[in-house]
Amino acid sequence: xxxxxxxxxxxxxxxxxxxxxxxxxxxxxxxxxxxxxxxxxxxxxxxxxxxxxxxxxxxxxxxxxxxxxxxxxxxxxxxxxxxxxxxxxxxxxxxxxxxxxxxxxxxxxxxxxxxxxxxxxxxxxxxxxxxxxxxxxxxxx
Numbered sequence: 001x002x003x004x005x006x007x008x009x010x011x012x013x014x015x016x017x018x019x020x021x022x023x024x025x026x027x028x029x030x031x032x033x034x035x036x037x038x039x040x041x042x043x044x045x046x047x048x049x050x051x052x053x054x055x056x057x058x059x060x061x062x063x064x065x066x067x068x069x070x071x072x073x074x075x076x077x078x079x080x081x082x083x084x085x086x087x088x089x090x091x092x093x094x095x096x097x098x099x100x101x102x103x104x105x106x107x108x109x110x111x112x113x114x115x116x117x118x119x120x121x122x123x124x125x126x127x128x129x130x131x132x133x134x135x136x137x138x139x140x141x
Contacts, residue, residue: 006084008136009073013080017135018070020128021090025070028093029063031100031115032056039109062089090136098129 011017035041035056041049066086073080083090101122104112116122 005140006081006087007138007140008087009077009080009083011132011135011138012070012083013074013077015135017132018074020125020132021094021136022067022070023125024090024093024097024129024132025063025067027097027100027115029060031096032060032063034111034115037111039107039111063093066090066093087136091133094129094133098126101126 008017012021031038033056035053036049041052066083066089069079069083069086073083100112101116101119103109104116104119104122113119
């Protein structure tokens with residue numbers, strides 16, 4: 001970035017955005033760990049499933065690293081600003097959670113409903129996810 005400040009860090013740290021980010025990262029981790037139970041994966045070819053599972057095993061440790069970065073950033077704004085480099089990863093986690101809430105609502109499939117858990121809270125989280133996706137992409141002019 002050319003002298004721009006990532007305002008998304010302020011949202012995450014000072015405006016409570018860390019709550020939905022951490023919730024989405026944990027959801028994403030559970031989603032990847034339960035990939036074999038996913039109806040989408042069960043419909044795909046066996047070879048494709050093994051590739052996805054291999055990728056999932058590589059991503060879970062990265063999720064844990066990003067969770068640690070968020071916690072560290074809550075203590076020190078400089079660490080929060082370092083989280084900017086994980087912005088795309090945060091977007092992926094937020095989008096995964098958002099998508100699974102919609103799948104649970106639209107399909108009613110037990111896998112997605114169990115994954116989301118409290119559907120009423122999930123519906124409320126949709127608005128927060130949308131706000132988070134917007135806010136983490138804000139930079140100063």
